[in-house]
Amino acid sequence: MERTTDATMHSMIRNELLAQIEVGRFRPGDQIPTEPELIARYDVSRTTVRRALRDLQTMGVIRRHPGRGSFVNEPQLEQRLEKLTGFVEDMNALGLDASAKVVTIEKVPASKVVADNLRLNVDEYAIHIERVRLANGQPISFDDSYFPESLGSRIAQENLEVDPFYSILEERYELALSDADYVLQASVADARVADLLATEPGAPILLIERTSFAAPDSRPIIFEYLMYRGDRMKYRLKLNRQ
Secondary structure, eight states, X not given: OOOHHHHHHHHHHHHHHHHHHHTTXXXXXXXXXXXXXXXXXXXXXXXXXXXXHHHHHHTTSEEEETTTEEEEOOOOEEEEOSSOOOHHHHHHHTTOOEEEEEEEEEEEEOOHHHHHHHTXXXXXXXXXXXEEEEETTEEEEEEEEXXXXXXXXXXXXXXXXXXXXXXXXXXXXXXXXXXXXXXXXXXXXXXXXXXXXTSOTTOEEEEEEEEEEETTTTEEEEEXXXXXXXXXXXXXXXXXXO
Protein backbone atom coordinates (compact mmCIF):
# COMPACT_ATOMS: atom_id res chain seq x y z
CA MET A 1 0.00 0.00 0.00
CA GLU A 2 1.28 3.48 -0.86
CA ARG A 3 2.53 5.45 2.10
CA THR A 4 0.45 8.48 3.10
CA THR A 5 3.49 10.70 2.63
CA ASP A 6 3.89 9.49 -0.95
CA ALA A 7 0.22 10.14 -1.71
CA THR A 8 0.51 13.64 -0.24
CA MET A 9 3.73 14.38 -2.10
CA HIS A 10 2.33 13.21 -5.42
CA SER A 11 -0.54 15.69 -5.05
CA MET A 12 1.80 18.48 -3.98
CA ILE A 13 4.15 17.94 -6.95
CA ARG A 14 1.21 17.87 -9.36
CA ASN A 15 -0.33 21.01 -7.90
CA GLU A 16 2.93 22.96 -7.80
CA LEU A 17 3.73 22.12 -11.42
CA LEU A 18 0.17 23.01 -12.43
CA ALA A 19 0.44 26.37 -10.64
CA GLN A 20 3.74 27.15 -12.39
CA ILE A 21 2.16 26.37 -15.76
CA GLU A 22 -0.93 28.48 -15.01
CA VAL A 23 1.14 31.57 -14.10
CA GLY A 24 3.34 31.20 -17.19
CA ARG A 25 6.49 29.91 -15.53
CA PHE A 26 6.30 27.12 -18.10
CA ARG A 27 4.66 28.02 -21.42
CA PRO A 28 3.21 25.81 -24.16
CA GLY A 29 6.03 23.82 -25.73
CA ASP A 30 8.36 24.25 -22.73
CA GLN A 31 9.87 21.20 -21.08
CA ILE A 32 9.10 20.87 -17.38
CA PRO A 33 11.68 19.42 -14.93
CA THR A 34 12.66 15.85 -15.69
CA GLU A 35 11.86 12.88 -13.49
CA PRO A 36 15.40 12.79 -11.95
CA GLU A 37 15.20 16.55 -11.26
CA LEU A 38 11.83 16.19 -9.54
CA ILE A 39 13.00 13.17 -7.54
CA ALA A 40 16.00 15.14 -6.27
CA ARG A 41 14.02 18.33 -5.63
CA TYR A 42 11.27 16.68 -3.58
CA ASP A 43 13.20 13.69 -2.22
CA VAL A 44 10.55 11.21 -3.33
CA SER A 45 10.40 7.96 -5.25
CA ARG A 46 10.20 7.67 -9.03
CA THR A 47 6.73 6.14 -8.62
CA THR A 48 5.50 9.27 -6.83
CA VAL A 49 6.89 11.58 -9.52
CA ARG A 50 5.46 9.47 -12.32
CA ARG A 51 2.05 9.49 -10.68
CA ALA A 52 2.09 13.29 -10.49
CA LEU A 53 3.13 13.56 -14.15
CA ARG A 54 0.51 11.00 -15.17
CA ASP A 55 -2.16 13.12 -13.48
CA LEU A 56 -1.05 16.19 -15.45
CA GLN A 57 -1.06 14.16 -18.66
CA THR A 58 -4.58 12.87 -17.95
CA MET A 59 -5.69 16.45 -17.33
CA GLY A 60 -4.34 17.37 -20.77
CA VAL A 61 -1.80 19.81 -19.30
CA ILE A 62 1.36 18.06 -20.47
CA ARG A 63 2.44 15.45 -23.01
CA ARG A 64 5.11 12.91 -22.17
CA HIS A 65 7.69 11.56 -24.60
CA PRO A 66 9.69 8.54 -23.38
CA GLY A 67 13.38 9.35 -23.36
CA ARG A 68 12.76 13.07 -24.03
CA GLY A 69 10.74 14.35 -21.10
CA SER A 70 7.44 16.12 -20.48
CA PHE A 71 6.27 19.21 -22.33
CA VAL A 72 3.50 21.75 -21.72
CA ASN A 73 0.50 21.50 -24.03
CA GLU A 74 -1.38 24.34 -25.62
CA PRO A 75 -4.40 25.33 -23.47
CA GLN A 76 -7.45 23.17 -24.05
CA LEU A 77 -10.27 24.59 -26.13
CA GLU A 78 -13.62 24.54 -24.39
CA GLN A 79 -16.84 24.00 -26.30
CA ARG A 80 -20.28 24.30 -24.74
CA LEU A 81 -22.74 21.61 -25.77
CA GLU A 82 -25.90 23.69 -25.85
CA LYS A 83 -26.97 23.55 -29.51
CA LEU A 84 -26.05 21.78 -32.71
CA THR A 85 -23.01 23.45 -34.25
CA GLY A 86 -20.19 22.44 -36.54
CA PHE A 87 -16.43 22.66 -36.10
CA VAL A 88 -16.07 25.97 -37.95
CA GLU A 89 -18.78 27.59 -35.86
CA ASP A 90 -17.18 26.27 -32.67
CA MET A 91 -13.71 27.54 -33.56
CA ASN A 92 -15.01 30.92 -34.75
CA ALA A 93 -16.78 31.31 -31.41
CA LEU A 94 -13.39 30.86 -29.74
CA GLY A 95 -11.76 33.43 -32.02
CA LEU A 96 -9.81 30.81 -33.97
CA ASP A 97 -9.38 30.34 -37.72
CA ALA A 98 -10.80 26.97 -38.78
CA SER A 99 -9.65 25.04 -41.82
CA ALA A 100 -9.60 21.46 -43.08
CA LYS A 101 -7.39 19.01 -44.93
CA VAL A 102 -9.19 16.36 -46.98
CA VAL A 103 -7.66 12.90 -46.54
CA THR A 104 -10.12 10.56 -48.26
CA ILE A 105 -13.16 10.72 -50.56
CA GLU A 106 -14.53 7.38 -51.72
CA LYS A 107 -17.68 5.37 -52.38
CA VAL A 108 -17.91 2.32 -50.12
CA PRO A 109 -20.46 -0.39 -49.32
CA ALA A 110 -22.30 0.68 -46.19
CA SER A 111 -21.22 -1.29 -43.14
CA LYS A 112 -23.92 -2.42 -40.74
CA VAL A 113 -23.17 0.45 -38.36
CA VAL A 114 -23.28 3.04 -41.15
CA ALA A 115 -26.39 1.50 -42.68
CA ASP A 116 -28.20 1.43 -39.34
CA ASN A 117 -27.39 5.05 -38.56
CA LEU A 118 -28.21 6.35 -42.05
CA ARG A 119 -31.21 4.01 -42.45
CA LEU A 120 -29.73 2.37 -45.51
CA ASN A 121 -29.94 -1.18 -46.70
CA VAL A 122 -26.75 -3.15 -46.14
CA ASP A 123 -26.30 -3.54 -49.90
CA GLU A 124 -26.41 0.23 -50.50
CA TYR A 125 -23.37 2.44 -50.92
CA ALA A 126 -22.29 5.43 -48.86
CA ILE A 127 -19.86 8.26 -49.57
CA HIS A 128 -16.96 8.19 -47.13
CA ILE A 129 -15.05 11.42 -46.45
CA GLU A 130 -12.14 11.84 -44.04
CA ARG A 131 -10.79 15.23 -43.00
CA VAL A 132 -8.35 16.67 -40.50
CA ARG A 133 -9.83 19.78 -38.88
CA LEU A 134 -7.43 22.54 -37.82
CA ALA A 135 -7.63 25.59 -35.59
CA ASN A 136 -5.07 28.30 -36.37
CA GLY A 137 -3.24 25.70 -38.45
CA GLN A 138 -2.99 23.12 -35.65
CA PRO A 139 -4.75 19.74 -35.98
CA ILE A 140 -7.57 19.37 -33.48
CA SER A 141 -9.91 16.73 -34.88
CA PHE A 142 -10.00 13.85 -37.34
CA ASP A 143 -13.49 13.51 -38.85
CA ASP A 144 -14.55 10.21 -40.39
CA SER A 145 -17.89 10.95 -42.12
CA TYR A 146 -20.48 9.00 -44.13
CA PHE A 147 -23.33 10.25 -46.34
CA PRO A 148 -26.07 8.48 -48.31
CA GLU A 149 -24.69 8.05 -51.80
CA SER A 150 -26.98 10.53 -53.58
CA LEU A 151 -26.23 13.37 -51.17
CA GLY A 152 -22.60 12.47 -50.57
CA SER A 153 -21.81 12.46 -54.29
CA ARG A 154 -22.77 16.14 -54.42
CA ILE A 155 -20.90 16.97 -51.21
CA ALA A 156 -17.76 15.28 -52.57
CA GLN A 157 -17.57 17.84 -55.39
CA GLU A 158 -17.49 20.83 -53.03
CA ASN A 159 -14.39 22.62 -51.77
CA LEU A 160 -14.23 20.73 -48.47
CA GLU A 161 -10.96 22.31 -47.36
CA VAL A 162 -12.79 25.63 -47.11
CA ASP A 163 -16.52 24.95 -46.76
CA PRO A 164 -17.94 22.93 -43.83
CA PHE A 165 -20.64 20.33 -44.33
CA TYR A 166 -23.33 22.17 -42.37
CA SER A 167 -22.89 25.38 -44.35
CA ILE A 168 -23.00 23.51 -47.66
CA LEU A 169 -26.17 21.68 -46.67
CA GLU A 170 -28.04 24.67 -45.31
CA GLU A 171 -26.83 27.54 -47.47
CA ARG A 172 -26.33 25.86 -50.85
CA TYR A 173 -28.69 22.92 -50.78
CA GLU A 174 -31.32 24.60 -48.55
CA LEU A 175 -31.39 21.44 -46.47
CA ALA A 176 -32.03 22.52 -42.89
CA LEU A 177 -30.59 20.50 -40.03
CA SER A 178 -32.93 19.74 -37.16
CA ASP A 179 -30.88 17.93 -34.51
CA ALA A 180 -28.19 15.32 -33.92
CA ASP A 181 -27.53 12.32 -31.70
CA TYR A 182 -24.20 12.34 -29.85
CA VAL A 183 -22.35 9.49 -28.16
CA LEU A 184 -19.14 10.55 -26.35
CA GLN A 185 -16.47 8.22 -25.05
CA ALA A 186 -12.80 8.15 -24.15
CA SER A 187 -10.43 6.40 -26.55
CA VAL A 188 -6.81 6.44 -27.70
CA ALA A 189 -5.25 7.33 -31.03
CA ASP A 190 -4.03 4.50 -33.23
CA ALA A 191 -0.90 5.02 -35.32
CA ARG A 192 -2.74 6.51 -38.31
CA VAL A 193 -4.91 8.91 -36.32
CA ALA A 194 -1.93 9.92 -34.18
CA ASP A 195 0.04 10.79 -37.31
CA LEU A 196 -2.82 12.84 -38.75
CA LEU A 197 -3.33 14.71 -35.47
CA ALA A 198 0.40 15.23 -34.84
CA THR A 199 0.36 13.34 -31.56
CA GLU A 200 1.66 10.03 -30.23
CA PRO A 201 0.09 6.57 -30.75
CA GLY A 202 -1.88 5.77 -27.62
CA ALA A 203 -2.52 9.44 -26.85
CA PRO A 204 -5.98 10.14 -25.37
CA ILE A 205 -8.70 11.22 -27.76
CA LEU A 206 -12.33 12.15 -27.26
CA LEU A 207 -14.36 10.00 -29.64
CA ILE A 208 -17.77 11.30 -30.65
CA GLU A 209 -20.27 9.35 -32.73
CA ARG A 210 -22.66 11.86 -34.26
CA THR A 211 -25.68 11.35 -36.49
CA SER A 212 -27.14 14.56 -37.94
CA PHE A 213 -30.77 14.77 -39.05
CA ALA A 214 -32.52 17.00 -41.59
CA ALA A 215 -35.81 18.84 -41.13
CA PRO A 216 -38.71 18.43 -41.43
CA ASP A 217 -38.78 14.62 -41.46
CA SER A 218 -35.72 13.97 -39.24
CA ARG A 219 -34.03 11.77 -41.81
CA PRO A 220 -30.38 11.01 -41.07
CA ILE A 221 -27.98 12.58 -43.56
CA ILE A 222 -24.52 12.33 -41.93
CA PHE A 223 -23.01 9.70 -39.66
CA GLU A 224 -19.59 10.56 -38.26
CA TYR A 225 -16.80 9.52 -35.96
CA LEU A 226 -15.22 12.73 -34.65
CA MET A 227 -11.86 12.17 -32.96
CA TYR A 228 -10.63 15.15 -30.94
CA ARG A 229 -7.20 15.36 -29.37
CA GLY A 230 -7.80 14.83 -25.68
CA ASP A 231 -5.12 17.35 -24.78
CA ARG A 232 -6.69 20.12 -26.88
CA MET A 233 -10.45 19.86 -26.47
CA LYS A 234 -12.97 19.67 -23.65
CA TYR A 235 -16.72 20.08 -23.43
CA ARG A 236 -18.91 21.87 -20.92
CA LEU A 237 -22.54 20.89 -20.40
CA LYS A 238 -25.26 22.31 -18.19
CA LEU A 239 -27.97 19.85 -17.17
CA ASN A 240 -31.19 20.86 -15.48
CA ARG A 241 -32.70 18.80 -12.67
CA GLN A 242 -36.25 19.30 -13.96
